[in-house]
């Protein structure tokens with residue numbers, strides 16, 4: 001089977017401080033992995049490294065396929081409407097832009113087409129980010145605290161999205177919400193990795209099977 005992500009001896013340091021070091025991580029198509037750990041454990045940093053936005057300080061990282069990062073908070077062009085932001089994202093990825101698909105994507109998350117994003121609440125921005133990742137259909141879904149700011153209906157949308165994705169894509173969910181574990185195949189606990197070795201020398205894969 002072709003792996004979507006294969007990382008070995010991965011490490012990221014800011015100044016003298018290692019955020020993580022010696023990390024082994026693999027993601028296969030169809031797998032959903034939870035990324036756990038307390039504040040500051042390195043979940044966002046690892047997602048950004050896996051997404052290719054931050055260069056690792058050490059180690060090898062191989063990725064296969066398109067990556068979609070649902071950041072927390074998600075970033076948009078504030079003066080563009082929701083629809084314009086979706087168009088822009090599709091154009092950047094070189095994907096076809098179909099007006100009907102854009103309209104449907106916004107409707108599915110309960111947003112109107114014309115309002116500028118600067119008038120959105122945090123939950124509405126999160127919903128727009130859900131619409132965006134759903135349209136972009138990446139092979140690798142990296143979700144950073146995806147539940148933050150969402151109401152119960154938004155959460156349901158998100159859970160549906162993860163179920164949709166898990167058929168053929170790989171999903172990594174960084175979260176403090178252990179409710180996600182029932183949707184995940186494995187968990188990687190960065191807090192446990194730190195505790196196992198406070199100086200964070202090279203360590204083995206901290207992933208554990210959860211069912």
Ligand SMILES: Nc1ncnc2c1ncn2[C@@H]1O[C@H](COP(=O)(O)OP(=O)(O)OP(=O)(O)O)[C@@H](O)[C@H]1O
Pocket residue numbers: 014019037038039040041042043044045046
């Ligand atoms: N650009 C940066 N420069 C310096 N240090 C950074 C930078 N980004 C993150 N860090 C540090 O890396 C560590 C991990 O931060 P990160 O945001 O990855 O943690 P997290 O697990 O996502 O935390 P939270 O649960 O609070 O979102 C923290 O000590 C943080 O201060």
